Amino acid sequence: MDRFDVVVVGAGVSGLACAAALAAAGTDVLVAEARGRTGGRLLSVPTGNWSEGGRLDLGATWFWPHETLVAGETAQLAIRTFDQHTAGNALFEASDADGAPLVQRIDGNPIDVAAGRFGDGAQSLTDSLAGLLPAGSLRLGTAVSAIRRTGDAVLVRAGTADVAAEQVVVAVPPALAAATIDITPALPEPLLRLARATPTWMADTVKVVARYRRPFWRERGLAGAAVSHAGPLREIHDMSGSGGEPAALFGFAIAATPGSPDPALGESARRQLARLFGPEAGDPLELHVHDWSAEPFTRPPGRDAGAGHHLFGHPAYRQPALDGRLHWAGTETATHHAGHIEGALRAAARAATAVLSRRDLTRTAP
Ligand SMILES: Cc1cc2nc3c(=O)[nH]c(=O)nc-3n(C[C@H](O)[C@H](O)[C@H](O)COP(=O)(O)OP(=O)(O)OC[C@H]3O[C@@H](n4cnc5c(N)ncnc54)[C@H](O)[C@@H]3O)c2cc1C
Incomplete structure (x- = not known):
């Protein structure tokens, strides 16, 4: 069975930014993505006549002033930006x-x-983030269906394979995770209720x-x-x-x-x-x-409540679950700019910090 320090579930902007930060810190990371592409709710498609250039955004379009992490990432990744025509x-x-x-x-x-x-479209952000990952650390078409805590590891059912990890980051909308990923031992009932009730932005x-x-x-x-x-x-x-x-x-x-x-x-x-x-x-x-x-990998099955945006960034999402081994990322878990790309990046940074501090703790434990 393959073993990684960390498995990140979902290659949207949050999962990829988290994985890139973890890889840069020397962590052996695997990103498992259900779709056959990266980007999640960032989706930029070539125009019908590709020779004319440019991509059209079918998901997110904009970022806004004061979104400091988007500004930082676009500058660092040398992503060309321009002002919205108004x-x-x-x-x-x-x-x-x-x-x-x-x-x-x-x-x-x-x-x-x-x-x-x-x-070149919002998806250029996730294209660039994916490009930062070491070869072999991204598996597309690999839906995670189960996460199981066993002894000193977490077993993640990724596609048809089980992979073992010390920690796992769930970077999919919480309601989708609650509906589609079998987590053992079961998450505490209040946390499950919270995840089910947290709307998925724009779903x-x-x-x-x-x-x-x-x-x-x-x-x-x-x-x-x-x-x-x-x-x-x-x-x-x-x-x-x-x-x-x-x-x-x-x-x-x-x-x-x-x-x-x-x-x-x-x-x-x-x-x-x-x-x-x-x-x-x-x-x-x-x-x-x-x-x-x-889109089954965006919208949870059943009726999305639509209401409940006050649950975005709930403090429970900052508490690792499964004895400290399961961390939440994804824009819905961000305390600021939740719903936006900026929120996804903030949640990613928070999850990466939590993973790394636990790794430091376990390394220095007597
Ligand atoms: C139409 C639309 C317009 C928007 N406009 C804007 C905008 O202008 N500006 C802005 O800032 N934001 C906008 N947003 C929101 C923005 O797209 C999101 O905030 C951001 O993309 C969320 O990123 P994420 O990584 O948290 O989640 P996602 O992008 O949803 O990524 C989650 C990833 O997990 C994968 N996944 C799901 N289940 C599993 C599983 N079981 N196993 C493995 N992988 C799984 C999914 O395929 C996906 O790739 C818009 C969204 C939509 C839909």
């Missing part, structure tokens, strides 16, 4: 008394805030991305930003790359039936974009409809 007027869409949509142009842009973007969101030949809305003095009460997209933003290339708009919808993507959503989003930004917007070069609620 110039121009915003749009507001309501429904009239008969339910027909009404579009109103707003002077200025009260919708977008100052934010940063990743030059019921559908992101719609439309790519165009050029950011034509900017020529009409529009910012590409809209808020709509007529739907299906509730908010829309310019998601063009640096210098407007690739040109793109994106919008968020809420999954009507979580877990079952709506086949009509793309068409109704296209019609809405045309209502707001003109006929050209209804005819994108490509349209992506990514329903995160149908």
Whole structure:
């Protein structure tokens, strides 16, 4: 059986940042990732015509000022960043008394805030973090189904193999871990209840991305930003790359039936974009409809409560479980910026520190 100092469950930004910190400190680490790719809720896909360059974000898009760990990582990893386009007027869409949509142009842009973007998509962050890991320390397509404390080790069922470790870091949303990973001995009931009740950020969101030949809305003095009460997209933003290339708009919808993507959503989003930004917007070069609620390695099975965000960063997530051998990472466990990439990085740093301090303790124990 393979043995590691630490097994990290999940190769999202939190798991990878934690593993990279542990590897840099000389720890023998394995990252087990269920999907066939790294990144988790960071997902940047090549545009239809790859020769035009640029990737489109179907998961996270932005980071914000004061998010110091994102700033630090992008600088250290030499990841190109640029400012979100905000110039121009915003749009507001309501429904009239008969339910027909009404579009109103707003002077200025009260919708977008100052934010940063990743030059080659948000997933470039996890691509770079994965690149810091020693060869052989990342296993893709390897879902962890069980974690068992035995004697002085933890046995982790990773795909079809058991691997042994001194410690394990669970860097998947807590509700997903509680629903899909069999942990023995069982976690204390209050901790299990907490994990089940902690919502998974954006897990019921559908992101719609439309790519165009050029950011034509900017020529009409529009910012590409809209808020709509007529739907299906509730908010829309310019998601063009640096210098407007690739040109793109994106919008968020809420999954009507979580877990079952709506086949009509793309068409109704296209019609809405045309209502707001003109006929050209209804005819994108490509349209992506990514329903995160149908992703089994993001959204826990059953109904996501939606409420319960006050449980983010609960103090219990800072207490290692399984006699100090199981640590929580993942953005939902962060005390600050939970839900954001910044929160995922903060949780990773906290988990890495906890792992290393336990290793120091056990090494110096008489
Ligand atoms: C549509 C959308 C838009 C967003 N926009 C923004 C934004 O603009 N800015 C921002 O800061 N944040 C945004 N977020 C949130 C941001 O994406 C997350 O905060 C961040 O990616 C979370 O990282 P994580 O590593 O904690 O979790 P995840 O990215 O969920 O990573 C968990 C990983 O664990 C894996 N996994 C799950 N179960 C198992 C298992 N049993 N065994 C092994 N592996 C497993 C998953 O496949 C995944 O790779 C957005 C999210 C979504 C969905």
